[in-house]
Amino acid sequence: MSKDIKNITEDIMNQIEQGKIKMKPKIYFIIGSIITFIGLISALIVSTFLFGLIRFSLRTHGPMGEYKLDQIMSNFPWLTIVFAIVGLILGVWLIRQYDFSYKIKTWFIVVGFVLAVMITGWMIDVTGVNDSLLKRGPMKGMMSNYFNNNNIQPGMGWRK
Amino acid sequence: MTDIEKLTDEELVEKIRSNDYNLYAVIIDRYKNKLLRYAVNIVHDDDRASHIVQDSFIKTYTNLKGFNTNKSFSSWIYRIVHNESINIIKKYYKEVSILDDFDFGSDENIEEDFEKKEVVLKVGKCLKEIPLLYSEPLSLYYIDDKSYQEISDILRIPMGTVAVRINRAKKLMKKTCQKI
Numbered sequence: 001m002s003k004d005i006k007n008i009t010e011d012i013m014n015q016i017e018q019g020k021i022k023m024k025p026k027i028y029f030i031i032g033s034i035i036t037f038i039g040l041i042s043a044l045i046v047s048t049f050l051f052g053l054i055r056f057s058l059r060t061h062g063p064m065g066e067y068k069l070d071q072i073m074s075n076f077p078w079l080t081i082v083f084a085i086v087g088l089i090l091g092v093w094l095i096r097q098y099d100f101s102y103k104i105k106t107w108f109i110v111v112g113f114v115l116a117v118m119i120t121g122w123m124i125d126v127t128g129v130n131d132s133l134l135k136r137g138p139m140k141g142m143m144s145n146y147f148n149n150n151n152i153q154p155g156m157g158w159r160k
Numbered sequence: 161m162t163d164i165e166k167l168t169d170e171e172l173v174e175k176i177r178s179n180d181y182n183l184y185a186v187i188i189d190r191y192k193n194k195l196l197r198y199a200v201n202i203v204h205d206d207d208r209a210s211h212i213v214q215d216s217f218i219k220t221y222t223n224l225k226g227f228n229t230n231k232s233f234s235s236w237i238y239r240i241v242h243n244e245s246i247n248i249i250k251k252y253y254k255e256v257s258i259l260d261d262f263d264f265g266s267d268e269n270i271e272e273d274f275e276k277k278e279v280v281l282k283v284g285k286c287l288k289e290i291p292l293l294y295s296e297p298l299s300l301y302y303i304d305d306k307s308y309q310e311i312s313d314i315l316r317i318p319m320g321t322v323a324v325r326i327n328r329a330k331k332l333m334k335k336t337c338q339k340i
Binding site for chain 2: 008009011012013015016021022023024025026028029032099102103104105
């Protein structure tokens with residue numbers, strides 16, 4: 001048998017007795033779980049909002065109601081898509097940290113998360129929560145900036 | 161058999177967490193040889209495997225309060241050794257042959273059963289020849305006597321994938337062992 005492995009019990013127990021190895025407190029793991037959960041919910045909310053913003057920007061059009069490819073391309077929210085995708089990747093990665101996740105195939109988790117984001121985004125859009133966000137709440141500033149930067153008047157092309 | 165030896169791993173962990181840290185020696189003695197054999201099957205190097213096992217026991221102790229005693233301690237500690245071994249492979253991986261005279265220190269007296277020793281050695285050589293993706297679940301199933309559920313918990317893959325990999329590993333072993 002390897003000499004190292006024969007002495008392993010003694011070595012480790014000596015280190016424990018001398019206080020060189022210490023158990024991390026329970027609170028460390030509780031805080032870790034809470035942060036993971038908050039991160040997951042945040043990733044879901046941010047991705048949903050950003051997908052809602054993409055859907056909105058694709059419905060907006062020029063003052064005369066025209067839809068032109070170059071206008072769509074120039075106004076297309078590429079950065080929003082990048083953030084939405086980063087939010088999705090982060091969300092899927094956080095789900096993978098949970099014990100149950102490995103029992104489910106990765107592609108199933110990815111599809112499930114994307115579907116959850118899209119369905120929630122669609123429901124928010126249909127129920128008019130987007131309108132509330134536009135008029136008040138934490139997203140008001142962001143939406144106003146988006147409209148100003150893209151020369152869009154609020155209500156233009158908005159679902160009635 | 162003393163009362164301590166009758167305790168399950170999870171019961172021991174509960175006691176260690178309640179400041180009876182000397183009992184951690186019982187955990188180390190229960191697992192050191194099994195984990196060394198498992199690490200050697202992954203990294204094919206006894207010195208590195210010894211360090212992996214030592215680091216894993218330290219990591220296990222520091223994270224002991226994060227372990228859920230409703231789950232299997234065995235699967236948890238094997239998972240830690242798996243992660244440590246994979247980290248070492250990523251860092252240093254070189255093809256190093258398994259030492260023929262390496263004694264795993266098993267409780268079983270394999271000296272008495274020469275035929276079994278031959279089989280174990282041959283299986284060890286064959287395992288080295290097939291990819292880790294297949295050799296690891298196979299060694300856990302046949303050498304460490306783990307169930308599909310436990311292998312699924314250790315490797316964090318669905319049980320169906322465990323079954324598929326073991327099946328493919330057996331086919332690969334058949335081909336490889338015939339050549340050796």
